[in-house]
Amino acid sequence: MMYAEIILWIGAFILGTVLGSFSGALIHRLHFDKPGFWTGRSECPECKTTLKWWNLFPLFSYAFQRGKCAYCHKKIPFIYFILELVFGVTFLLFVQKFSSSVEVIPLLIAVWGLLVLFFYDYLYFEVDLRIVIPAILLAFVWVFFKEQTYTFYLIGAAIGGGFYAIQYFISGGKWVGAGDIYFGILLGLLLGWPLLLVCLFIAYIIGVIVAIYLMAFKHYGRKSALPMGAFLMPAGIICLYNGNWWLDLYLTWSGLGQFYSF
8 A cells, every 4th residue: 555655655756747837938928928828838938949848748857958948058047947846745745644635636736826826926026917826716616626615715715805905996906916816706606715814814924024035135025025925835735735724723722712712
């Protein structure tokens, strides 16, 4: 049985890296409005050479080519290697924990979408509606197959979208972007109430830590902008993985557990 599990975990890691490699190309094509962003051939962004299949092995191709294009020898951004690795490790962790659950496939689809949105927002400070709208629709469908009553998730979507919509309209878009409203709705549908609040709390904690680090090393000022999706998406993945543990910890620590039953 142990060997079967190890093979499953290895397969999950490989699947994650493959999807990560595809997602890196997808993000690039979407941002630069390349035709055939789902089915187009991968190419070097510098010399435009169409890459061969042996140039596309996740992680290994980058390592063997020493982070350079095999044709023009221009440097490939290290973020693409990190992207593939993050996808692989995340898929491995979710399959390791949820392989016996009927929700493992929807969870992996959700994780894939959140990671794509994370890296897109991290790289370009943008939210692409061609990704987030289908993600919201899929999450909305998933809600009606959950064991918990769907009102938990609809309330979560209303709170998540409303939280950022209020900030957006009060500040005229200075505090948060319009794309954060979509993020709030998506995470609300995926996590429901009250896990969404845990997600928001974790996201802002991550944001504060990152901001302090950047200010300490003078990479960031008080008027600088940070992509909110870069904090919301990891927080959402954390909550999908073990959000109930974080919720129980907070309720126990605060003494509020005796007043709430979710």
